[in-house]
Amino acid sequence: MLRPKVPTMPQPTGLVTPPVVVEPTAVIQHIPQAPAPAPVVSVAPVPARPTVQLTPGAVIALVGSGTAVVLVAGAVLVSMLLAVAITAASIAICALVIRSLINAQTRR
Numbered sequence: 645m646l647r648p649k650v651p652t653m654p655q656p657t658g659l660v661t662p663p664v665v666v667e668p669t670a671v672i673q674h675i676p677q678a679p680a681p682a683p684v685v686s687v688a689p690v691p692a693r694p695t696v697q698l699t700p701g702a703v704i705a706l707v708g709s710g711t712a713v714v715l716v717a718g719a720v721l722v723s724m725l726l727a728v729a730i731t732a733a734s735i736a737i738c739a740l741v742i743r744s745l746i747n748a749q750t751r752r
Contacts, residue, residue, distance in 0.1 A: 698706075
C-alpha cells in the first residue's frame, strides 16, 4: 500500500539536435567625433561625502537609546541565566527526592 515508486528514466528517442555552428562576424569600428570642449565655470568643490552634523540633542538621544538597548539586552540575558539556574536547582531537588524515595523502598 505504501510502497514508494521509483521514477524510471525514459529511454533516449534517438532524436539528437545538431551542434550549433558559430560563425565569426566582422567588427566595424566607428570613430566617434570629439565633442566640443565645455566652457569652464568656476564652482566651489563639492565634498565627496556629505558631513553629518550632530546637534547636542541628537547626541543625547543617541546616548539615551544606546543605554536603553544595553539595559534591555542585559535584563534579558540576566533573566535567561536566572531561569536556567532555577531550572537546574529544581531538577537537582527532584533528583534528590527521587533518590531518597528509591533508597527508602530498598530498605523495606
